[in-house]
Amino acid sequence: MSCCRCLVAGKVQGVWYRAATQRQALALGLTGYARNLPDGRVEVLACGDEAALRQLQDWLWQGPPAAVVSDVQCESAAEAAADGFATF
Numbered sequence: 001m002s003c004c005r006c007l008v009a010g011k012v013q014g015v016w017y018r019a020a021t022q023r024q025a026l027a028l029g030l031t032g033y034a035r036n037l038p039d040g041r042v043e044v045l046a047c048g049d050e051a052a053l054r055q056l057q058d059w060l061w062q063g064p065p066a067a068v069v070s071d072v073q074c075e076s077a078a079e080a081a082a083d084g085f086a087t088f
Contacts, residue, residue, distance in 0.1 A: 003032070003047040003077040008060050010070035012042045018087040020064035021056075025085045028052040032081035035088045047081040 008017070018034040021044055025032060030048035037043055046056055060072045 015066035
């Protein structure tokens with residue numbers, strides 16, 4: 001299992017980005033979380049199969065219909081996520 005942490009910038013708060021990310025991650029069999037950051041970005045920690053992680057990273061660039069993503073920065077993460085995929 002691999003884990004990655006992504007920071008997503010743009011119009012990603014108040015547009016159901018976290019909930020849509022949760023649905024996408026669960027459909028891909030990933031665990032982790034999506035949370036709003038005070039600076040307007042969304043942080044995503046995802047763990048699972050590397051192919052599924054790549055699919056999620058690609059999806060983060062589009063997000064839900066109301067989102068306008070300007071940047072996605074991802075890096076490997078040493079921490080493992082708990083079961084499920086949380087939003088907060």
